[in-house]
Amino acid sequence: MIAREWKAKCPKKHEEGFISYLYETGVKDTSATKGFIGAQIFNRDTDSGNEVEITLITYWEDLECIKAFSGESIDIAKLYPEDEQYELKPDDYVLHYKVRENSWV
Template sequence: MIARLWHGRTPLAQADEYERFLAARAMPDYRGTPGNLGAQVLRRDESGIAHFLTLSYWDGEASIRAFAGDDLLRAKYYPQDADFLLEFEPRVTHWTVTSAG
């Protein structure tokens, strides 16, 4: 299993709206991709900024390609992200899941 981790930052004033956007648009996209084994959004507020992580689980690289394209570590963005994010981090990280509860 592969865990895919993305990070983004929004102004705190837009964080609640972005959280709703992720729940309505991004999470169904992740979870609707064959081979996705689950996805979560994590949020941390700090000094006027909200940090968001999406943590998704995949059965293999082919499933990630179906979701994000051929460049496995390239971040996937939605057009609406431009209304919220302070920058567009170009890369995600992948982790091999060695234990799950």
């Protein structure tokens, strides 16, 4: 299993709106792709207190399944045109991890 991590920061005033929007774009698109296993969204306040950091982690059977979603350049983040309305500071790249342990309590 592969975990794909993407992060963005946005003003605190857009936090709830962007998380809802993220479900409608990134999570919806990934979940429609063969080999998608699941997703998690994390958020936390930044040190400035004016922004939040939002992390989307998606889980995949393998790298080929990720290519079906992202295209050949799997390390480049898939961004959406409407992202701008949330004043995002998105990471342009994503990280991939081999999941070594997956134990849910």
